[in-house]
Amino acid sequence: METPEVSFKQVVSRGCGLDIHKQVVVATIDGEGIRKQTREFGTVTSSLKELRDWLLERAITHVVMESTGVFWKPVYNVLEPAGLMVWIVNAAHVKYVLGHKTDKKDSAWLCKLLLAWLLRPSYIPAKEQRELRDLTRYRTTLIQSNASNKNRIIRALEDANIKLSSVLSSTNGAVGSKLINKLCDGMEVTMQDIEDVYHKKLEATK
Numbered sequence: 001m002e003t004p005e006v007s008f009k010q011v012v013s014r015g016c017g018l019d020i021h022k023q024v025v026v027a028t029i030d031g032e033g034i035r036k037q038t039r040e041f042g043t044v045t046s047s048l049k050e051l052r053d054w055l056l057e058r059a060i061t062h063v064v065m066e067s068t069g070v071f072w073k074p075v076y077n078v079l080e081p082a083g084l085m086v087w088i089v090n091a092a093h094v095k096y097v098l099g100h101k102t103d104k105k106d107s108a109w110l111c112k113l114l115l116a117w118l119l120r121p122s123y124i125p126a127k128e129q130r131e132l133r134d135l136t137r138y139r140t141t142l143i144q145s146n147a148s149n150k151n152r153i154i155r156a157l158e159d160a161n162i163k164l165s166s167v168l169s170s171t172n173g174a175v176g177s178k179l180i181n182k183l184c185d186g187m188e189v190t191m192q193d194i195e196d197v198y199h200k201k202l203e204a205t206k
Contacts, residue, residue: 013061015030016111018110022043022071025075026106089120
């Protein structure tokens with residue numbers, strides 16, 4: 001992902017490091033005028049709102065978390081609209097502390113790197129752009145799935161010695177769909193059925 005332009009003159013006075021898992025979020029806060037503290041929260045929306053309120057009450061301005069899987073997205077969706085500056089960083093760019101690895105150490109390490117301005121945030125598009133991207137990706141998936149299903153139907157017809165794809169340019173058109181539906185209902189396709197669906201635009205003869 002592209003990295004946005006950030007001003008290195010900016011000072012993070014109060015920050016939070018988040019270590020996110022499927023069912024728990026470990027948060028460590030630190031900075032000017034507050035005591036370093038670590039708490040755990042659930043990942044359901046109500047728990048994430050508690051996390052948001054906890055950060056706002058302590059005047060936290062910046063939050064950092066790793067872009068691990070999709071677990072960061074619900075957290076981002078709750079914190080970002082609240083006015084918090086949420087940074088998503090590449091996990092490969094974060095060096096863990098030496099010794100035994102624990103969730104509390106991870107969140108504390110992220111918070112420390114944030115306050116020292118040693119992290120570079122990844123580019124996260126605006127909400128409208130993210131929603132449009134998700135929609136277009138889903139549309140692409142549906143189109144690919146539809147094409148796969150059409151090919152599966154053609155193979156099933158060929159296995160049954162029905163050469164419909166040899167006489168129709170598109171088996172999923174109006175003519176092909178009507179004939180296939182009749183076959184799926186366990187009925188035979190008669191010449192009368194062909195007379196009913198045939199039109200002059202078809203290249204094949206009756």
